[in-house]
């Protein structure tokens with residue numbers, strides 16, 4: 001069996017070492033394609049792979065056509081919007097993710113962005129504190145839970161809205177429930193996004209919601225840039241000098257922000273949420289174990305395609 005790790009944004013070396021321990025113990029071969037620059041490199045690397053581990057790398061029909069022996073692809077991470085699921089099914093490839101494995105890293109990054117912004121980038125001017133501020137968690141999955149724990153440490157008031165999570169599961173984390181998004185955005189100076197990107201959520205955060213946010217509003221996006229309606233976001237920035245946008249990955253309208261709104265945004269150049277040694281180890285090793293388990297026992301627990 002040949003397991004290919006294909007990552008345009010490489011894992012930490014220690015994670016690769018631990019992934020190799022898992023594949024060695026199973027008697028499988030491990031192949032690495034890291035920091036590749038062109039999809040043609042992926043197409044040739046995947047040609048003889050039985051399994052593949054990816055991060056945000058796009059698994060398209062073209063990649064699957066080239067992957068003649070592929071039986072399983074695991075997205076080492078939570079969001080699997082980069083996997084073409086119908087195409088995986090059509091190619092008889094099992095698709096999985098590794099939910100929860102990098103959630104703490106993403107939550108910590110959200111706070112790093114909030115703290116850096118609250119202190120004006122450590123430029124010597126008086127800033128503000130997080131204590132007693134209202135934090136709204138838009139979606140309350142694995143990242144949302146870590147957000148709540150950290151926020152409580154800072155003394156923030158934490159609210160959440162997530163129609164897919166039972167009220168009790170939100171309340172037991174010490175988080176107050178908002179019955180709808182309007183309430184969440186109206187109550188919270190800080191709103192942090194934690195939903196997946198799918199047909200329902202894409203472009204769902206726009207002007208009508210954002211305008212409800214209180215004075216000195218801060219929108220934190222460590223989810224996906226696609227969930228933002230960027231025209232609506234730009235309209236808010238035109239109208240409100242107090243608005244801030246912190247995003248893990250640059251929006252398509254980055255040039256407008258750079259021209260007009262200096263100091264009011266932070267954008268990471270590459271997605272950094274899961275870029276820690278710990279998250280790379282957790283997600284990478286989980287992916288390798290899931291592949292071995294699937295081949296040895298047929299376990300499909302984390303399958304995301306039908």
Ligand code: 3PG
Nearest residue numbers: 055056077078079271274
């Ligand atoms: C995820 O969905 O798990 C994160 O966005 C991580 O993405 P990355 O593996 O590309 O850093």
